[in-house]
Every structure is written in C-alpha cells, then in structure tokens.
Amino acid sequence: MTHILKGMRVVEGSAFVAVPLAGMTLAQMGADVIRFDRIEGGLDAGRWPLAPTGESLFWAGLNKGKRSVAVDMKSEEGRELVTRIVTAPGEDAGLFLTNLRVRGWMDYDTLRQFRSDLITVTLTGDRHGRPQVDYTVNPALGVPDITGPEGHDEPVANAVPAWDLIAGNLCVSSLLAAERHRLRHGTGQEVELALKDVAAAAMGHLGLIGDAVLNEEERQKSGNALYGAYGQDFECADGERVMVIGLTGRQWSGLVKATGTANAMAHLETRTGASLRDEGTRWRVRHEITAILKPWFAVRAVSEIAPLFDKMGLTWSQFRTIRRAVAEDPDLSSANPMFRTLEQPGIGQYPVPGAPMTFSSGPRKAPVAAPRLGAHTEEVLGDVVGMTDTEIAQLFDRGIVQSPDFVRPRTAA
Numbered sequence: 001m002t003h004i005l006k007g008m009r010v011v012e013g014s015a016f017v018a019v020p021l022a023g024m025t026l027a028q029m030g031a032d033v034i035r036f037d038r039i040e041g042g043l044d045a046g047r048w049p050l051a052p053t054g055e056s057l058f059w060a061g062l063n064k065g066k067r068s069v070a071v072d073m074k075s076e077e078g079r080e081l082v083t084r085i086v087t088a089p090g091e092d093a094g095l096f097l098t099n100l101r102v103r104g105w106m107d108y109d110t111l112r113q114f115r116s117d118l119i120t121v122t123l124t125g126d127r128h129g130r131p132q133v134d135y136t137v138n139p140a141l142g143v144p145d146i147t148g149p150e151g152h153d154e155p156v157a158n159a160v161p162a163w164d165l166i167a168g169n170l171c172v173s174s175l176l177a178a179e180r181h182r183l184r185h186g187t188g189q190e191v192e193l194a195l196k197d198v199a200a201a202a203m204g205h206l207g208l209i210g211d212a213v214l215n216e217e218e219r220q221k222s223g224n225a226l227y228g229a230y231g232q233d234f235e236c237a238d239g240e241r242v243m244v245i246g247l248t249g250r251q252w253s254g255l256v257k258a259t260g261t262a263n264a265m266a267h268l269e270t271r272t273g274a275s276l277r278d279e280g281t282r283w284r285v286r287h288e289i290t291a292i293l294k295p296w297f298a299v300r301a302v303s304e305i306a307p308l309f310d311k312m313g314l315t316w317s318q319f320r321t322i323r324r325a326v327a328e329d330p331d332l333s334s335a336n337p338m339f340r341t342l343e344q345p346g347i348g349q350y351p352v353p354g355a356p357m358t359f360s361s362g363p364r365k366a367p368v369a370a371p372r373l374g375a376h377t378e379e380v381l382g383d384v385v386g387m388t389d390t391e392i393a394q395l396f397d398r399g400i401v402q403s404p405d406f407v408r409p410r411t412a413a
Contacts, residue, residue, distance in 0.1 A: 003030040004359050009093040009384075010175070011036070011086045012066070013106065015043035016133065017161050018123055018195065019099045020062035021168030026097075026175070027065035028355035028367070034380055036069040036082055039402045041373055051347040060344050063370040064352065069381075070374030070402040077400050079105050081385065087115035088384045094188065095179060097171060099123040108190035117188040119178045121171050126196040134161035137199045142212075150223040163199040170198060230255075230282035232290050233319065234297035242302060244293075245315040249277060254314050259296045268292065326351070340366045377403040 008031040012023035020035075027033040037045065047058040069085065072078040083105065086096050094115050101107060101122055108120045125132030135157060138144055148156030174191045182188055203209055211219060224233040230246035246252035256262050265276055268288055274281040282289060297305070302318055309316045326332050333351055334341055342352040354367035381387045381401070395401045 002028070002355060002357075002359050002365055003362055006030040007092045008032065008095065008179075009034070009088075009090055010095045010097060013082070013096070013098040013100050015100065017062065017164035018168040019097050019171060020044070021165065022097055022121075022171035022175070023066060024062050024064055025169065025172050025355070030365075033066040034069060034085060034376070034384070035063060035066045036071055036073075036085065037373060039070045039072050039374070039399070041070075045373065053347055055344075055346040057347065060347060060370040061352075065368040066371060067376035067380060068371040068374055069377045071377070072400050075400055077395070077398075081381070081395075081401065082106065083111060083114060084385045085380060086111055087118060088386075089115075094118045095175060096120045097175065101129075112188065115188070117182055117186065119175065119182060119188045119191070121175045121178070121191045121193075123167055123171055124192065124194045127194045132195050134158075134163050134195075137163055137196050140196070141199055141203060143199075143203075146219050146221055148221045148223070150221050150225070152221055156221075163195055163202070166202060167193065167195050167198040225283075225286055228283050229279035230286055230289055232286065232293070234290075234294060236297050236302050236305065237299050238301035238303070240302040241319040242297070242305065243317045243319065244309075246282060247279060247315070251315050252276070252279075252282065254312050255293075258308055258312050258314060259293055261292050261296065264292045265289070337364055342367065342369050344369045345372050372404045374401070374403040375405070377401045378406050 005026060008026070010023060010026050010031050010033045012019065012033055012035045014020050014023065014035070023033045023035060044056070044062075045059055046056050049057045051057050051060075071081055073082060087094060094117055096111065096118065098106070098120065099122065101124065104110065108118070108122070111120065112118045124130075132140075138157060139155065144155030144157050147158060148154070170193060174193065178189055178191050200209075208219075219227075224243065225231060226245060226247060230252060231244065233241055233243045235241050244255055246255045256265055268285065269276055272281075272285055272288075274285070276282055276285075276289075305316075306318070320328065330336060333339055338353050338356060339351045340354065341349055343349050344352070352367045352369070354365065358364050378392055378396075381392045381395070382389070387395075392401075396403070396406050
C-alpha cells in the first residue's frame with residue numbers, strides 16, 4: 001500500500017473480478033474505499049477458491065484494505081442509505097465504482113440528483129448492456145481457438161481472467177481521469193466501459209483483428225511456442241520442464257551460445273536460405289530449431305541449466321505448480337517487499353500481496369486484510385452519512401443494516 005491517494009473516498013458496489021480489483025487497487029494506493037453488499041453477502045461472497053474454514057479466498061483477495069457495509073438493499077430505507085453513502089459530501093468524495101447497474105435508484109442519472117459533481121464508473125458486460133464474463137467473451141472473440149496444444153481440435157479456455165484484470169485497471173484509470181477533469185472544471189460525469197469492448201480493443205491493439213482480416217492463412221494453435229518468434233518448452237534429464245525465450249536478437253544469440261548449437265543453427269540457415277537473426281524466420285522454422293535444441297536439454301538437469309542460464313542473463317523459467325511456486329519462489333513470500341504474512345479473519349495466516357508499484361513520495365506500506373462482511377457499517381453510517389448512535393442502533397434493530405460486532409449503545413440513566 002501507499003498513501004498517494006490519501007483523502008480520496010470511493011464507494012464500490014460490485015461483484016466478480018474487474019470492479020472489486022479496481023476498488024482494491026485504489027485502496028492499496030491509499031484511497032478510502034467503501035464497499036457495500038447485501039446483508040447475506042454479495043454475489044461473490046462465497047466464490048472459490050475457499051479456505052479450509054469455508055471462507056472465500058477470492059473475496060478476501062479482492063477486498064483488501066476496504067471498508068465493508070452490509071445493508072438490506074431490497075428495502076427503501078436500505079436503498080436510501082446506499083444513496084447517502086455514495087453521494088455524501090466531501091471534496092475528494094462522490095466517486096462511485098460499479099458493475100451492478102440498477103435503473104431507478106443506483107444509476108448515474110438518479111444519483112447525480114443528490115450530488116451534481118458525482119463521478120460514476122460503470123462496467124457492463126457488452127456495449128448493449130448484456131451480461132458477459134471472461135469465459136463468454138473469450139469464445140465470442142475466438143481466443144480459445146488459438147489456445148492449446150498444436151494440432152488440438154478443441155477450443156481451450158484460459159484459467160486467468162485476463163480481460164477482467166485489464167478492465168479493472170481501466171476502471172481505475174477512468175476514475176482518476178474523470179476526477180482530474182472534475183478538479184479542473186468542477187463537473188462530474190458518468191464513465192462507461194464494457195468488458196467485451198476491453199477485450200476487443202486489446203485484440204485490435206495486438207494486431208489480431210488486422211491479422212484475421214488481411215491474411216489468408218488463419219492463425220492456428222501453437223502450444224507453448226512463442227508466436228511470431230522463438231520460445232519453447234523442453235523436458236530436462238531430471239523430468240523437470242523449462243521454458244526458454246529467443247524473442248530478441250540478444251535472447252536468441254545467448255540461447256545458441258549457451259547450448260553450443262551455433263554450427264547446427266548455421267547449417268539450418270544454409271538449408272533454408274533464411275537468416276535466424278530474423279524473429280519471423282525463427283517462428284517459421286521453430287520445429288527444426290526445437291529438434292536441434294531438444295537433445296541438449298534432455299541430458300541436463302535443471303540444477304545444471306539454471307546457473308548457466310542465469311550467469312548468461314537468458315530469459316527462461318521453470319514450470320511449477322502453484323503450490324510448488326509458493327514453496328520455492330521467494331517472489332511469492334515475505335522476501336518480496338510486496339508480500340506480508342497476514343491474519344485474515346475467518347481464514348488464517350498466509351502471504352498477502354500489497355500494491356505492485358512503489359512511489360518515490362513515500363515508503364511502501366504493508367497490505368491490509370480484507371474486512372469481514374459489514375465490519376464498518378456502524379463506522380461509515382456515523383462518519384460518512386453523519387447519523388447519530390441512536391439512529392444507527394434503530395437501523396440495526398430493524399434489520400436494515402448488519403455488522404459482525406455491533407454493540408447497541410446503552411441508554412442514559
């Protein structure tokens with residue numbers, strides 16, 4: 001965490017990945033992020049993976065450092081409370097992140113009646129307002145058709161929700177851009193973006209759409225090969241598997257030198273009449289290159305390969321399971337300043353990442369655990385909405401709001 005956004009207050013009404021990630025990112029940069037949920041928990045309150053206690057590691061991971069309010073949004077009184085939280089006064093407040101567009105009370109046009117300079121960032125599924133997630137956007141745009149082993153006929157989905165992650169950070173960028181505009185011009189606005197548009201734009205930026213339109217040959221699956229250059233996985237003598245990259249000229253020449261295959265690569269150039277200094281050529285003859293390199297890896301263990309490759313500054317990695325990566329890689333431990341071992345309420349102790357970025361204006365701050373559902377309900381109603389203890393107690397008594405540890409104030413004698 002850092003204090004770069006200290007003083008900013010953002011309200012979040014969300015589910016799934018992108019918007020919770022956006023809120024968490026802002027919180028890790030010092031913003032006061034207030035997340036509101038239904039009393040029984042939001043749509044992702046119990047999403048897998050789960051801890052042995054049954055609590056959601058997913059929810060804990062995406063809500064670090066936020067304040068949590070639990071409210072009955074089915075009631076008119078509960079909706080009014082959410083409106084008051086979103087539109088509460090403050091020069092650095094009036095900022096709302098959501099992917100739960102609800103017409104009639106939680107949409108921009110309704111909310112800005114209570115605060116004219118309100119900024120709302122709304123993420124939809126597609127530009128028509130239909131629901132979408134990574135697992136539907138990817139098939140619609142053809143990504144699974146180019147993912148998976150070479151020659152494999154079936155589409156292969158990706159386990160990492162890449163478009164959600166990109167969309168979440170675009171929500172952060174959009175909110176900060178709109179807030180800068182408000183600081184200069186005094187006006188709020190609604191920012192809208194769609195998950196499918198985020199994916200489509202990224203594919204266009206990477207040349208995938210142009211490739212499909214302009215070239216006759218359709219892109220095929222290529223397994224673990226690095227498309228358009230050279231990169232391949234190899235099995236080593238100890239049964240371990242490594243990935244090596246020869247994308248740039250330096251990476252390629254280093255790989256050839258380390259493996260002692262310069263003569264064999266020169267013969268390949270003579271036979272094909274093409275220079276391997278060109279990355280496109282390396283892609284076209286990747287199978288021949290792999291055949292040359294494969295015997296070298298087959299007779300060497302990773303313990304022999306690793307120090308050589310590291311000494312020569314090659315770009316490479318060893319394949320691991322996630323469990324093994326956590327056990328072996330210091331970058332996933334407190335040896336990395338980004339991580340701290342935290343006690344997450346209801347779950348236990350495990351390494352938790354803070355913000356990946358650092359700012360020279362101040363030291364990196366340790367990550368903060370995610371709150372229990374509704375843990376800050378009383379606090380937010382008092383500090384943000386400005387309600388009295390008696391008013392807050394009455395809301396709890398009527399079941400409009402909830403907190404895991406609310407204590408009704410004693411009546412004066």
